[in-house]
Amino acid sequence: MVRTTIMAEEELLYKIEWIAREQGKSKAEIIREALVMYVTDVETQNPPQNPLLSLIGLAGDEGEEMDLSDGKDEEILREEWNKQYEERHR
Known part of the structure; x- marks a missing residue:
């Protein structure tokens, strides 16, 4: 994996932290899962050229x-x- 830094709204980060606690996961894991779901959705709608x-x-x-x-x-x-x-x- 490669480390990266993102800027996000404070409210969004609080929601990510809450979800992480509820699911017993790290914030990084929640963000990675969300990124995978987003990219998969985009690729499904717009297959690679x-x-x-x-x-x-x-x-x-x-x-x-x-x-x-x-x-x-x-x-x-x-x-x-x-x-x-x-x-x-x-």
């Missing part, structure tokens, strides 16, 4: 591990890239 960004997470966390030495990963990415390109240019 860079087609490479849409490939992130394509393979998922479960299933077979990809063997990068056999070239199949490039084939999978190429197929997905072509599919997304065709969908965008119809």
Whole structure:
């Protein structure tokens, strides 16, 4: 993680502190969760324009591990890239 500093209204910070106490979490954890929810919501409404960004997470966390030495990963990415390109240019 990277440390950052934000400016926020005092009332908002009090609400964050209250939520953190109620949930037994740190203020930083509440803010991180809120940021993730916000970014996810924005991405859902406005998907990334860079087609490479849409490939992130394509393979998922479960299933077979990809063997990068056999070239199949490039084939999978190429197929997905072509599919997304065709969908965008119809």
